[in-house]
Amino acid sequence: MKTATTNKKIRSRRSLSRNDKFTLAAFIGIPTLMQIIFLWLPALITIVLSFTYWNGINVSDIKWAGLANYKNIFFGTPVFYEALKNNLIWLLWFTFIATPLGILLAYQIDRKIKGHKIYETVFYIPVVLSLAIIGIIWNFMLQPGGFVQGVMGRDIGNAVSIWGNYSINTYVIMGVASWRHIGYIMLLYLAGLKSVDPSLREASAIDGATEWQTFKKIILPTMRPVNIIIVVITIIESLRAFDLVYIIYGTSTAWPLLNILVFQNFAGQGISMKGAAYAVILLVLCIGPILLYLRNVFKEDLK
Amino acid sequence: MSDVNNGISRRSVLKGAAIGGVGLAAGGSLLAGCGKKKVTGDVHFTIRGNLSDAGAKINVAVNEAYTAKTGNKVISQAVNSDDFQNNFVQIMQGTPDDAFGWMAGWRTNARADAGLLADVSEQVKALGSTLSAAAIQGATNPKDGKQYIIPTTYYPWGLHYRKSTMQELGLDPENIATWDDLIKLCEATQKKGLVGYAMGDKGGWEAMGTFDIINMRLNGYQFHIDLLNGKEQWTDAKVVDVFTHMGQLIPYMNKNFLDIEWDGCRDLLLQKKAGAMMMGSWFANDFKAKSQADYDDLWIVAFPEMNPEHGIDSIDAPLDGVSVAANAKNVEGGADLAQFWGSKEGIDAAVAAGDTSIYISSEFDTSTYDAFNKQKLAVLGEAKNIGFFLDRDTRGDFAGPVVGPALQSFLKNPKDVTKILENVQKQWDALPAL
Numbered sequence: 001m002k003t004a005t006t007n008k009k010i011r012s013r014r015s016l017s018r019n020d021k022f023t024l025a026a027f028i029g030i031p032t033l034m035q036i037i038f039l040w041l042p043a044l045i046t047i048v049l050s051f052t053y054w055n056g057i058n059v060s061d062i063k064w065a066g067l068a069n070y071k072n073i074f075f076g077t078p079v080f081y082e083a084l085k086n087n088l089i090w091l092l093w094f095t096f097i098a099t100p101l102g103i104l105l106a107y108q109i110d111r112k113i114k115g116h117k118i119y120e121t122v123f124y125i126p127v128v129l130s131l132a133i134i135g136i137i138w139n140f141m142l143q144p145g146g147f148v149q150g151v152m153g154r155d156i157g158n159a160v161s162i163w164g165n166y167s168i169n170t171y172v173i174m175g176v177a178s179w180r181h182i183g184y185i186m187l188l189y190l191a192g193l194k195s196v197d198p199s200l201r202e203a204s205a206i207d208g209a210t211e212w213q214t215f216k217k218i219i220l221p222t223m224r225p226v227n228i229i230i231v232v233i234t235i236i237e238s239l240r241a242f243d244l245v246y247i248i249y250g251t252s253t254a255w256p257l258l259n260i261l262v263f264q265n266f267a268g269q270g271i272s273m274k275g276a277a278y279a280v281i282l283l284v285l286c287i288g289p290i291l292l293y294l295r296n297v298f299k300e301d302l303k
Numbered sequence: 304m305s306d307v308n309n310g311i312s313r314r315s316v317l318k319g320a321a322i323g324g325v326g327l328a329a330g331g332s333l334l335a336g337c338g339k340k341k342v343t344g345d346v347h348f349t350i351r352g353n354l355s356d357a358g359a360k361i362n363v364a365v366n367e368a369y370t371a372k373t374g375n376k377v378i379s380q381a382v383n384s385d386d387f388q389n390n391f392v393q394i395m396q397g398t399p400d401d402a403f404g405w406m407a408g409w410r411t412n413a414r415a416d417a418g419l420l421a422d423v424s425e426q427v428k429a430l431g432s433t434l435s436a437a438a439i440q441g442a443t444n445p446k447d448g449k450q451y452i453i454p455t456t457y458y459p460w461g462l463h464y465r466k467s468t469m470q471e472l473g474l475d476p477e478n479i480a481t482w483d484d485l486i487k488l489c490e491a492t493q494k495k496g497l498v499g500y501a502m503g504d505k506g507g508w509e510a511m512g513t514f515d516i517i518n519m520r521l522n523g524y525q526f527h528i529d530l531l532n533g534k535e536q537w538t539d540a541k542v543v544d545v546f547t548h549m550g551q552l553i554p555y556m557n558k559n560f561l562d563i564e565w566d567g568c569r570d571l572l573l574q575k576k577a578g579a580m581m582m583g584s585w586f587a588n589d590f591k592a593k594s595q596a597d598y599d600d601l602w603i604v605a606f607p608e609m610n611p612e613h614g615i616d617s618i619d620a621p622l623d624g625v626s627v628a629a630n631a632k633n634v635e636g637g638a639d640l641a642q643f644w645g646s647k648e649g650i651d652a653a654v655a656a657g658d659t660s661i662y663i664s665s666e667f668d669t670s671t672y673d674a675f676n677k678q679k680l681a682v683l684g685e686a687k688n689i690g691f692f693l694d695r696d697t698r699g700d701f702a703g704p705v706v707g708p709a710l711q712s713f714l715k716n717p718k719d720v721t722k723i724l725e726n727v728q729k730q731w732d733a734l735p736a737l
Contacts, residue, residue: 053735055392055417056392057392057396057417057419058417058418061417065735068733068735072729072730072733075729076726076729076732077726077730078723078726079708143562144559144563145570155576156563156567156574156576157497157498157557157574157576157577159559159562159563160559161558161559161562162562163562164559164561164562164563165559165562166715249505250505250507251385251703252505252506252508252707252708253704253708254505254507254561254708254711256708264704265700267389267390269388269410269694269702269703270698270699270701270702270703270704271392271699271700272700272704272734272735274700274704
């Protein structure tokens with residue numbers, strides 16, 4: 001009797017019991033089902049709707065439009081190219097300025113330079129705020145009648161034009177967005193750096209490598225997985241940018257982004273499936289980095 | 304359409320009663336909604352704006368007066384006006400409040416066609432002759448001849464200024480009869496270090512007021528309405544001419560017109576930093592809330608004549624009112640509250656709370672109007688044709704997403720006008736048939 005029960009126990013540990021199967025099925029099944037219902041289904045519907053005319057109210061009013069919405073966007077809507085340009089600027093700025101700055105900061109802090117704890121905290125603080133909150137803060141500071149304008153002694157009439165000044169507003173927005181992004185990247189990279197074997201660094205120092213050589217030849221290659229995640233995050237953050245600009249400009253597309261156009265054309269004053277078409281364009285632009293990210297994640301798992 | 308969505312409409316109740324037990328099982332609350340019987344039940348009301356605004360306080364006062372009269376509790380909630388408009392379709396399809404302040408024109412008619420708003424023709428009929436024929440006409444959906452909004456107030460779009468500022472500058476805006484006069488006025492104001500023509504177009508819609516009036520002055524009301532409904536071309540030389548004139552105003556605008564919204568403009572005027580401002584008179588409530596002296600200092604004149612053929616025969620005077628959601632829990636209650644808003648008691652409550660609006664109801668005693676309101680009526684009286692404002696006179700997928708950005712790009716780069724107008728026309732052509 002005794003041996004029989006232990007045998008059973010061992011067997012049940014190897015193969016999955018009914019209970020385990022149920023647990024596993026629930027753990028995988030429920031999230032998958034939710035993904036399908038709340039993500040894949042709406043995404044597919046959006047793709048289909050982007051080829052139709054519809055005002056978003058009665059399903060019976062949906063009319064087939066073919067490629068008309070896309071034609072309208074690509075050939076008739078100059079604001080689309082402005083949005084694309086702004087998204088591209090956002091991407092370039094993040095890729096070549098904000099992200100490298102975050103990496104360098106992380107590297108310096110990891111070397112435990114003097115006061116590194118203070119730097120870490122200072123740069124990390126904006127990360128706990130959502131971009132929407134950051135939008136509210138900076139809008140409050142910089143808008144006519146805002147805090148900074150007040151400190152400079154400017155009232156509404158002669159306030160320094162910032163959000164409406166097209167030679168600087170892009171850079172101000174980039175600066176505000178970077179304020180958070182730099183800290184975010186720093187944090188990610190710092191976590192990665194902690195896992196780098198310190199002996200690697202010591203060895204390269206013994207071999208007489210300079211700091212830059214160590215960083216370029218030793219740290220960067222060992223950090224490859226983190227690097228890819230950071231690249232993907234940078235790309236996706238740039239393409240999905242919305243909240244910060246929405247807080248500042250509303251739906252007026254005074255400083256358009258693809259996501260603002262999606263929202264503007266989906267929102268109630270003038271719902272049209274042009275919004276769906278914008279969403280599909282954005283999806284196509286995002287899908288490349290997402291695939292790259294997934295491939296990397298799966299490769300890690302296989303290892 | 305609304306009979307289908309609105310489960311407790313009179314017809315369905317009667318039908319239920321005819322069948323017999325089914326109707327009775329539906330309960331007393333449905334039957335109570337019938338006929339001229341007293342309407343009961345809590346009513347939910349959406350106020351567009353912040354609760355701290357002068358306008359919202361007036362809303363609350365009217366709703367409280369309704370409760371005092373009928374004993375029906377009104378639960379008011381304030382919602383950011385832009386958010387409410389942006390999400391209107393979603394809100395109406397979900398669980399909307401019974402009644403809410405709304406705007407006549409395209410925004411009402413298109414949503415009524417889609418079955419989102421309840422028919423309030425009966426309530427309009429009950430208000431009867433207290434509403435002018437023109438107001439009822441303005442509130443009527445051309446597709447089915449019914450009303451989906453109880454019209455309550457309207458206001459003119461005109462040139463606003465402060466009497467004291469103009470006096471200090473030695474200017475007399477009462478006598479701006481022509482376009483050249485207006486430019487001269489702007490120039491003189493600017494020379495004294497003030498903003499000549501206050502503009503804030505960050506919101507994207509504010510400049511539509513200036514476009515509307517110049518188009519109506521130059522090309523007439525009919526051309527304007529035809530243009531907004533696709534019967535005229537945006538590339539027409541007549542439209543280019545409108546933009547050319549608008550461009551002449553840009554040098555007199557505050558440089559930060561894309562930094563501020565309408566309320567920034569209002570503050571410019573309130574703080575005596577601007578001469579003239581083209582705006583709807585609704586903001587006068589804010590002047591009154593600031594101080595009576597500020598309000599007494601405010602004045603409005605009609606935009607000057609630009610083409611003798613049309614004189615000053617047209618004006619933007621949007622009609623506001625109260626609508627009822629077809630999907631609401633208490634449609635009858637909402638409609639009853641809406642009717643109260645249009646009645647003498649409702650108006651009295653609003654005025655007592657400091658409302659400076661012009662009421663449509665003939666029961667409202669215009670002799671009690673203050674000087675500013677009398678002037679508003681005078682400005683309105685000069686016009687034969689009433690526009691509702693661009694975003695109510697044309698379809699929603701055109702006004703906000705197309706005309707708004709086009710006006711902003713024009714203000715930024717007036718030289719690009721040809722390209723901008725070509726694109727507007729292209730985008731109109733790409734719109735699906737309604």
